[in-house]
Amino acid sequence: MTATRLTAKGAATRDRIVSAAADLVLARGVGGTSLDDVRAGTLTSKSQLFHYFPGGKSELVLAIAELQMQRVLQAQQPYLRTLDTWADWDGWRDALLAHYAAQPHWGCPIGTLVSELVGTDPAAAATVVGHLNRWRGHLRDGLVRMRDGGLLRPDADPECLALAVFASVQGGLLLTQALRSIEPLSAALDAALTALHAAAPDGHAYATR
Amino acid sequence: MTATRLTAKGAATRDRIVSAAADLVLARGVGGTSLDDVRAGTLTSKSQLFHYFPGGKSELVLAIAELQMQRVLQAQQPYLRTLDTWADWDGWRDALLAHYAAQPHWGCPIGTLVSELVGTDPAAAATVVGHLNRWRGHLRDGLVRMRDGGLLRPDADPECLALAVFASVQGGLLLTQALRSIEPLSAALDAALTALHAAAPDGHAYATR
DNA sequence: GAACTCTTGGACCGGATGGTCCAATATTGT
DNA sequence: ACAATATTGGACCATCCGGTCCAAGAGTTC
Numbered sequence: 208m209t210a211t212r213l214t215a216k217g218a219a220t221r222d223r224i225v226s227a228a229a230d231l232v233l234a235r236g237v238g239g240t241s242l243d244d245v246r247a248g249t250l251t252s253k254s255q256l257f258h259y260f261p262g263g264k265s266e267l268v269l270a271i272a273e274l275q276m277q278r279v280l281q282a283q284q285p286y287l288r289t290l291d292t293w294a295d296w297d298g299w300r301d302a303l304l305a306h307y308a309a310q311p312h313w314g315c316p317i318g319t320l321v322s323e324l325v326g327t328d329p330a331a332a333a334t335v336v337g338h339l340n341r342w343r344g345h346l347r348d349g350l351v352r353m354r355d356g357g358l359l360r361p362d363a364d365p366e367c368l369a370l371a372v373f374a375s376v377q378g379g380l381l382l383t384q385a386l387r388s389i390e391p392l393s394a395a396l397d398a399a400l401t402a403l404h405a406a407a408p409d410g411h412a413y414a415t416r
Numbered sequence: 417m418t419a420t421r422l423t424a425k426g427a428a429t430r431d432r433i434v435s436a437a438a439d440l441v442l443a444r445g446v447g448g449t450s451l452d453d454v455r456a457g458t459l460t461s462k463s464q465l466f467h468y469f470p471g472g473k474s475e476l477v478l479a480i481a482e483l484q485m486q487r488v489l490q491a492q493q494p495y496l497r498t499l500d501t502w503a504d505w506d507g508w509r510d511a512l513l514a515h516y517a518a519q520p521h522w523g524c525p526i527g528t529l530v531s532e533l534v535g536t537d538p539a540a541a542a543t544v545v546g547h548l549n550r551w552r553g554h555l556r557d558g559l560v561r562m563r564d565g566g567l568l569r570p571d572a573d574p575e576c577l578a579l580a581v582f583a584s585v586q587g588g589l590l591l592t593q594a595l596r597s598i599e600p601l602s603a604a605l606d607a608a609l610t611a612l613h614a615a616a617p618d619g620h621a622y623a624t625r
Numbered sequence: 626g627a628a629c630t631c632t633t634g635g636a637c638c639g640g641a642t643g644g645t646c647c648a649a650t651a652t653t654g655t
Numbered sequence: 656a657c658a659a660t661a662t663t664g665g666a667c668c669a670t671c672c673g674g675t676c677c678a679a680g681a682g683t684t685c
Contacts, residue, residue, distance in 0.1 A: 211661065216652080216662075235536060239535045241643080243641080252664045253665070254647095258662070336594045371588075371606065374607075375584055375604065377586075378586035379580075381531055381587065384530075385530050394576045394577075395583035398611035425631085425632075451673060452672070461635060463675090468632095
């Protein structure tokens with residue numbers, strides 16, 4: 208990892224590299240982005256890349272993953288923190304949709320990353336999977352609170368439901384990337400929320416948007 | 417495309433290449449699989465690769481996509497053909513789950529392919545997206561038949577529901593690849609079917625598995 | 626069996642890529 | 656001011672990779 212201490216200038220350069228590299232990787236994937244591309248896109252030199260990321264491309268990719276994770280978690284606030292009312296889930300849905308609609312390129316920076324890394328850099332992939340689990344954990348925690356609060360039936364399985372909702376998010380984003388439209392994510396989230404509502408106690412009404 | 421006519425021996429060699437290359441790409445991705453890997457994995461020579469795939473790697477990748485598409489569509493039969501009863505959907509779910517559980521590696525050969533190609537080979541990506549749309553079209557057609565048969569409410573939107581179900585499939589497979597477990601796909605499919613049932617006319621009962 | 630086509634082997638090439646290294650310059654701390 | 660450390664530029668390298676080419680072998684057709 209980065210062993211040497213960073214001055215303010217150094218930290219700024221590092222941030223510039225990560226941010227630009229994140230955009231490149233989002234647009235063209237890890238394999239499609241060379242370190243020379245990053246160098247050209249940040250007006251830096253080869254030595255700087257390896258100065259701030261001694262581990263080379265792998266370490267840079269991990270830094271990108273961390274940045275993207277931070278961004279997407281941030282975009283889901285304040286809803287993600289609680290997610291213990293139906294209104295929270297609706298707000299969460301809208302926030303997520305708005306975030307990805309505003310993104311310069313389609314697709315999920317984390318999902319595509321992990322899908323590519325699994326086959327080429329298992330060690331890095333494992334770290335990124337950890338991030339995915341952290342994200343998914345927030346959804347599960349919210350569902351646990353919903354169940355404890357009586358908004359879900361006692362026999363509802365938060366772990367399983369969170370997995371399903373998260374799959375809808377990732378799948379929606381994959382299709383969003385493939386079809387170059389936000390529609391798939393929107394449809395996927397609606398269906399996921401519908402499925403959640405189906406786990407509410409009897410008598411609970413839900414109008415699909 | 418392949419211009420010269422193929423003898424039986426030639427066709428066999430071509431098939432062997434595509435089949436082995438499909439496994440390699442599934443395991444390590446397009447970027448992680450070199451033509452030399454394919455050559456070594458099929459006991460062929462460089463010239464054969466370019467003899468049967470004059471378009472080079474792109475053309476080989478397209479052939480792989482076609483093969484994988486054929487396989488996955490086949491695995492969903494006979495349910496995919498109709499999908500006009502709830503029993504069909506249950507059967508479809510089980511068939512899909514069984515297919516991917518039996519696969520030598522986790523993940524969707526088509527989904528990961530398209531997510532990787534979008535950034536590096538847009539032309540090939542477009543073709544593969546066409547395959548995805550064909551698959552999704554079958555789901556939509558089934559939902560249209562369900563609606564026409566009164567098993568879905570008249571105001572249900574088959575296009576939108578198909579998108580959501582398909583997103584669950586792809587997202588489930590992405591997580592299946594990341595977490596190296598079939599659970600995510602199972603949970604995603606269950607939730608997707610639950611959401612479908614929510615579009616059934618009033619009075620319709622559905623017991624979540 | 627001869628002419629033709631399909632198939633196969635493998636050497637070779639040019640360019641891209643990840644990574645190393647060293648020297649020069651700026652910054653920091655005392 | 657001066658030493659130590661952080662930052663920067665860029666030449667250089669070994670390797671990998673997609674792709675080309677030619678010549679020899681196998682199979683088909685008449």
